[in-house]
Amino acid sequence: MAEAVSEPPMAEAANYSAQEFLKDGSAVEIRALRPEDEAEMLAAIERTSPQSLQRRFFAMKRHFSDKERAFFMQVDFKNHVALAALVRGSDGEMIVGGGRYIVFEPGLAEMAFVVVDAFQGRGLGSLLMRHLISLARDGGLRELTAEVLPENTAMLRAFERSGFKPAARRDPQTVHLVLKLG
Template identity: 65%
Template sequence: MSQAATYSVQTVLKDGTPIQIRALRASDEADMLAAIARTGPQSLQSRFFVLKRHFSEKERAYFMDVDFSNHVALAALAEEQGRYAIIGGGRYVVVEPDRAEMAFIVVDAWQGRGVGSLLLRHLTDIARAQGVRELTAEVLSDNTPMRSVFAKAGFRPGRSEDPRTVRLSLSLGSARPA
């Protein structure tokens, strides 16, 4: 099993709020669905490119069936009303050898506080350690906050096949880990 499957770190947001970033677990499904329910329609459209409120059994299985090799997913958790709850998540899926596509979502109440940037940094570190050489993301052109998160991490814009989106990419180098 990959080290990513047991990944867990305590960190803090830019305002000092403590959060945990850890590997998504099968037992997180209900909490993940609760986080989606606390996420507004515009945020969901920014993530899924369509207005999405409900997920089929097949979609839920896909999101939860993470092998931590070709599909790596992290959850960000913070204390809310006396218990830890998922406030965001990020994942990458290997789409061809050495290249993976990333995606993120952050609950509206937690946006703009650095959750997405922290998830991106930790996923990038895992990808690099696992030999991924390039990370890509498709972002809606008008999703300025997420485009800014990717730009600060060094992602560069490229050509997208969909005129509504911007394709962003980050080279992680060519050396595979020993």
């Protein structure tokens, strides 16, 4: 009997897609970010409040340079994995959040998320986190880290519920969190 041949984990990540439900029962698709998502990703940023963008980028950020946009969109699904959360509306699919991790040394990656304000508090950040943690494990990572502003209590709670623990701080302005995957 022949053994089934499966795709390498990162090839699977590049084609990743899962249907989920938010706390209120709304359907959401969590899938790999695609190059053609750039315009909708920028539209999602426009639908996000300055406070939420400050919490994600640690600075007032509304516009991105060509270099920054290229960085966010050129995802190799090995050292840079990004997921988008989409809902279907009357005008088609709309990105309402996203999360990514970027490998900064072998086996170690940093995670970050942003959720459009209208979808905050509905469990979307936790869903994105769960899917990224699974992809990180499948990709052989040993540890995920995150930097969160102390006032972002909702995100701190989401990380805590996912098993992240506070660790020594590199920057006194942020809370450094770590999740051991091994």
